[in-house]
Amino acid sequence: YWHIQHEFVVAERKLLNRADNELTSRTGYAGGTATDKEGRVCYHNFKGVGDYGKLGHGEVVGMQIPQGQIGTFAKEYFDLFTANGERVDPMDRGGEYRSLLGLPGGSKNAAYPAVEAAATAKGMTLELGQGNDGDTLGLKKVWVYDTAKFPFYQAEVYHQFHDDFQSKAYGKKYNQLADQAFDEGRLKVTGCPDRV
Numbered sequence: 001y002w003h004i005q006h007e008f009v010v011a012e013r014k015l016l017n018r019a020d021n022e023l024t025s026r027t028g029y030a031g032g033t034a035t036d037k038e039g040r041v042c043y044h045n046f047k048g049v050g051d052y053g054k055l056g057h058g059e060v061v062g063m064q065i066p067q068g069q070i071g072t073f074a075k076e077y078f079d080l081f082t083a084n085g086e087r088v089d090p091m092d093r094g095g096e097y098r099s100l101l102g103l104p105g106g107s108k109n110a111a112y113p114a115v116e117a118a119a120t121a122k123g124m125t126l127e128l129g130q131g132n133d134g135d136t137l138g139l140k141k142v143w144v145y146d147t148a149k150f151p152f153y154q155a156e157v158y159h160q161f162h163d164d165f166q167s168k169a170y171g172k173k174y175n176q177l178a179d180q181a182f183d184e185g186r187l188k189v190t191g192c193p194d195r196v
Helices: 002-016 069-077 112-121 177-184
Strands: 026-032 058-063 098-105 125-128 141-146
Touching: 002 026, 002 058, 002 069, 058 098, 069 098, 069 112, 112 125, 112 141, 112 177
Parallel strands: 098 141, 125 141
Antiparallel strands: 026 058
């Protein structure tokens, strides 16, 4: 999800003219039906705390964008898939890595037809997620969730604005956006094992 966050940061800057302190793209988890007993959803960790995979969640990037821009960002999202409609990390397998997106209201969102058009243009389909859904690798499909029923859980601070393994390093200025966002209160402590 590091790569996707970077690409959405680029999109927020390009399409919404957002400055660094206005960026909303955050790595996180969504699409599961549970949290741990303290309401946490965490990355895999040695303490076994709130493991997102065991709780049925997938890796996601959450953001706040104007309703009128959802279709534009949907096109940006689907442009991240390969020409064959596959995600760029096919070596990662399992429900944790499924392709998913969340909208307020899910398929009832007024922008859903634009999202569907962006998927169709890439030869992909949308399917309503039920929670804890399986991998989409090889299926040319993206699960769609209602964010009210399947909320976003911010990932740990150390997962924010992180370099990706598939691309060249994004640079220290990009990486330091995590510290800036944390210092300004735009990233929160999750209660998960973290560097803060």
